Amino acid sequence: MTESAHLHVSHRGWILFACMLAMFMAAIEVTIVATAMPTIIADLGGFSQFGWVFSVYLLTQAVSVPLYGRLADMWGRRKMFFIGTSLFLAGSVLCGFAQNMLWLILFRAFQGLGAGAIMPLSSTIVADIYSPRERASVQGWLSSVWGVAAITGPLTGAWLVEHFSWSLIFWVNLPIGLMSMALLARFLPAHCAEEKSQPLNVTGSVWLMLCVSALLMAMLQAEWLGYWLIAFLLLALFAGWQLKKHELRADAPLFPLEIWRSRLIIAGNAGNLIIGAAMMGISAFLPTWIQGITGGTPLQAGSTLAMMSIGWPLASTLSGRLILRTSYRFTAQIGALLLILGSALLLLLRADSSMLQAGATAFVIGTGMGMTSTTFLVSVQNHAHYDIRGICTASIMFSRMMGSAIGTALMGAVLNLNLAQRLPQAQDPVQQIMSTQSRSALSSETLHHMEQAIAASLHWVFVVALVIALFAPGVAWMMPRQRPERTE
Structure with a gap:
């Protein structure tokens, strides 16, 4: 099927809207769960397995992305989108019924297996029905989804856990996912994608x-x-x-070997590995600091994460203009320096720090991530030949997912090791200060000692985040000094 044949699809607006709903559902998943995690830990316990709630989801999502891409080429986009989204929604329902941390981790793994289909197939469906000329304007709509999800995710998660059960943060996916599937079932042709016989x-x-x-x-x-x-x-x-x-x-390798022979594509993937690691470290552990150390509410923790989420799309928009006036390298280096600055500001947080200080720190980190991520993605897409542009984009997604999983695991290990050294006799100390009932049962002296120990442990987590960010300028230096029109 040729490129022009893909354009003969009615109701493209409804198909685009359905894909935007699916992307919104996947985009808010990480931030909404991160905001609610302190409350979930207070209810289920098992803080030592805290990192696995994020890592196992990202792991199963990452390794399933290449398989969904191959199956979509063989069996069609719509069929694989329905399969993946159904798995994701089933996992979401099960997560809400989890009775302990182990079951939550298992259900999150199941949920991640479905999530691996949503982002890449949504992007592929949109590319199938719009011409290359039209895709430039369509990207503005798709980018707006990330901006809206980044702001509403933390705030919605905080509001739900404060007024209802934490189970609802998983169940809100149901109406969104079902509406997306219904629209695609109605308007997307069954064989809109070209079918090819490729081995899995x-x-x-x-x-x-x-x-x-x-x-x-x-x-x-x-x-x-x-x-x-x-x-x-x-x-x-x-x-x-x-x-x-x-x-x-x-x-049929997971990712064609020729894409790793380009210095620019390697730099783009390495940059997203760093961004993913730094992003999940902050998203996963900053709410714990706000609620456990400063005594903030879930809404305040969500508002702080929202500041990072506001900085991200703003910086992404600015970086697009800055690239056209300067170069890929200059823009990526500015973003890397902002990422380092924001990570360093985390070390200045104290128990009496204001929410304004925490929010400003998160905003700076968000601007650094937004500027670097956009630069790395645009440079790879402009550099890659049309025939491998899709798999190059998938490699960027894969690298960011793996960075998120490894970053969360590494920082979780650092936190657990520090807690084991500082509070060797305490049983799940973070849960004790998160739970209102357990916290009230502690003496003021014991509570103060635990808070100091947990704060010191979290500071070492922030040190790791800063060390990860220090690698960003080196990767940014690998970017070309040309503007986009020169590299195309």
């Missing part, structure tokens, strides 16, 4: 899952594993080696 790289996906899972397990449960930590690290290395061997001889 299931073996590569299994090795990838094994490698990353073993690595995350080693980082998250380092103090609990003891000498078994070495075994998990060796397993991760072995699986990674097998993955490399398999990919070199595979007929």
